[in-house]
Amino acid sequence: MPAYEKALYLTFDDGPIPEVTEFVLDALEKYQAKGTFFCIGDNVRKHPHIFNKISAQGHTIGNHTFNHLNGWRTTDEDYLTNILQCDEQLPKATGLFRPPYGRIKQSQARRILPSKKIVMWDVLTGDFSPNISPDTCFKKTVKYSRSGSIILFHDSLKARKNMEYALPLTLDYFKNKGYKFLPL
Numbered sequence: 001m002p003a004y005e006k007a008l009y010l011t012f013d014d015g016p017i018p019e020v021t022e023f024v025l026d027a028l029e030k031y032q033a034k035g036t037f038f039c040i041g042d043n044v045r046k047h048p049h050i051f052n053k054i055s056a057q058g059h060t061i062g063n064h065t066f067n068h069l070n071g072w073r074t075t076d077e078d079y080l081t082n083i084l085q086c087d088e089q090l091p092k093a094t095g096l097f098r099p100p101y102g103r104i105k106q107s108q109a110r111r112i113l114p115s116k117k118i119v120m121w122d123v124l125t126g127d128f129s130p131n132i133s134p135d136t137c138f139k140k141t142v143k144y145s146r147s148g149s150i151i152l153f154h155d156s157l158k159a160r161k162n163m164e165y166a167l168p169l170t171l172d173y174f175k176n177k178g179y180k181f182l183p184l
């Protein structure tokens, strides 16, 4: 990324699901924005047509395990198997992985790293939290985002209310400030 370019990396975890993921895709398209979707394998299996829309619109796909496993509570063997199960749902291999809950053991990370980059985030929108309002979610996102930030939203039912409010406003706010939204 050239130094003069202002860019943000929007990421969406836990989809694909009908309506919510489609809302995200429409919003991104409206602002010519590209993002990265860390998909749950079981959701890809259930909603292949939604997954195909993500790919068709040129967004990046990442692996988020097949069953949204918490690495801290899972044996390395089961964790790795679950990641492979997610990979099997994807028509093209992905080099990106995000651990659900951000929780992964060192021993698990070591085994993933040869084939995938582990991508965390620096801006947590909190969209999934029932304790924050849509407006707080938006303001928090604006306050903590810098050029180069990786911003975490969710295309999930739990996050829907906050995300559907905060995402379009975030796109609008940063687009007006000259930012681009790039895929990882």
Ligand SMILES: [Zn+2]
Binding pocket: 013, 014, 064, 068, 100, 101
């Ligand atoms: Zn997740």
